Amino acid sequence: MTEIRQKLATSTPLTPQKRAILVGASSGIGAALARRLADEGYQIALLARRAEMLETLTNEINLKHGETRAIYYIHDVTDYEAVPKLLKKIIVELGGIDTFIYNAGVGINIGLKSYNFEKDYKMIEINLLGALAWLNPIGEIFQTLKNGQIVGVSSVAGERGRVGSPAYNTSKAALTTYLEAYRNRLTRYGVNVLTVKPGFVQTDLIKNAKKLFWVISPEKAAKDIYEAMQKRKQEIYTPARWRLVMFIVRNTPSFVFRKLSF
């Protein structure tokens, strides 16, 4: 077995390090993106609630590369108060920060006739409030540094309110709007804000869902996100064809939408 270095390598002029924090890293798009970023030479701090999965992923990445490229922190995004201190700690350990990615998200299935505040609240907490707790200190830091990239994984689901998932739609719509506001705030300081709108991705989120189409692998989503990050894009759909679909969906009149059952 290759010996693993405990500390991350420092930057030198010929080996400058790119450093990213990835919240929501243990599975799905997050895990795929973590692997991809490490493959591309990033040093990454991986955050998630599920310790075992996170540890396994971190070890897998570091073993593959024969050096420490990933470090991890167990974190529940609804523990808002913990964020500022944890962020400082991560920046110390990473030795800086260039990119922040918020990928934490849940989609809880609720029936068409079900009304459940607790489930709605949980989705808003994880998908939206957790993002706000991180994006505030991150925005402040990037504005001061006049540098950086924020990536928020939202969803095509945020573009209309639909019968099956009012709170999920709301959380993603709010996140998209929040990211847009950050883009308008921070672009002038040299900070790029990328909103990612995945369609159906083969993750835990859709494991019980039926009648899905154009389902892509998390690796494909990670590839699209990575490429958009490099091009410093502002918004992407993954796969790209969702852009056209969502154009139609956005422009579908309400009287039609009210009759639809998806």
Next chain:
Amino acid sequence: MKKLELTQLGNFSNSLNATVYHAEPRFTEEITEIFENARKYDLKIALRGAGRSYNDAALKGGGIVLDLSLLNCVQAWDAETGILRAQPGLTLESLWQFILPEGWWPPVVSGTMKTTLGGCLGMNIHGKNNFKMGTIGENILEFDALLPNGKEVTCSPTKNKDLFYSMISGMGILGVFTSITMQMKRVYSGLVNVKEWNVPNLETQLSALLRCAPENDYIVGWLDGTARGTSLGRGQIHTANYLKKDEDPDPDETMRVAFQTLPDKFFGVVSKSKLHYLMSLGLNNLGVWGVNTAKYIVGRDKDYLQPHAAFHFLLDYVPDWEKSYGKYGLIQYQSFLPRETALDAWTEMLKISQQRKLPTYLGVTKRHRPDDFLISHAVDGFSLALDFKITKNNRAKLSEMVEVFDKIVLNAGGRFYFAKNSETSAETARAFLGSEVINKFRKLKKRCDPENLLSSDLYERVFGEGLG
């Protein structure tokens, strides 16, 4: 003191940035407060003067950079004896401008006057007179320092000798200089007598350095890294000598700061603050070949008088010259080799750089002598500093090449300088410093800084975990 905020700081060669908490104390007492903050928030502290090292010596990503440049007072000055006591943030620029009108000059200066005394001691800098005056450390009479363990110490070659010989050269890792006492050199003119002549290859260049050093106060060589074949390593030698008493008919005039100050315009036309834009147009393989070849061809034997500042501070002649290297900056690779092995090793290195189409854009040679400081780059021999431009796509190639260079230098019994090289690995550092030196430094570190508060990206790189 103002609240610590994350900010970006870079290095001299524009090749590296780090996200750090920047602390700039105005009073020595605030240093203790910064150490307290570091303990409280579990942060490391890197010391910084003018930030003129070419690498990561004054950076600590994610940590505090304790910038001492505002602690820049002259605390005592005796124009009779030439002994000066100053805070560590005093720059060589302020220093020479303060003492020259009274007939004194710093005994050792770097190629830029923007460096601070603290930084100069931390790296134990040398000048073009290393073979005669040694490093700056050899001209320090005494210093006071604050150690991270809370102790304040006074060190000299006889008092706390071990700390004197290790804090000078210790990269700012053992403690913070708070006051430095230094002997200046008496001069009788603001001018030096400069001679320059061409040397047709590396062998002639090195033998000129060896032969001429003893009879001159200063000697330095320019090396054309683009010349090939029998002209490999050709260049120009410059020597300089102080004028003797009464040789200058009007020393009061030549020692005036205004007389020394470098001109604002180049050829009286181009504002020098804009010159780096022009220079950047020529900083490619073809452009540098053209300029170097022309410089060599028009080079003639010359003998003239030049102000001290113009001779010593070539790097300040074009303000922001480092910016002409473009967005990605440059690296400087400086190696120190014994006189017996220098010719073969550098011949091989120059050939490799040309074969790989990565020629050096500037080469500088100097003559050196060994010193007694713990982390020493010195040898009885020569140094060769090579500047390489970093481009968007050449990092991996440059990195491979400097790795090969490191092996050649180590095999030739050479050493490296921690203010310059940015890629030296822990393994290479161990190979040239030796385990004994490293263990001694580690012991001192434990004694002065048991909590390991002082660090830097450089220290982590060369004294990191790989270094047993």
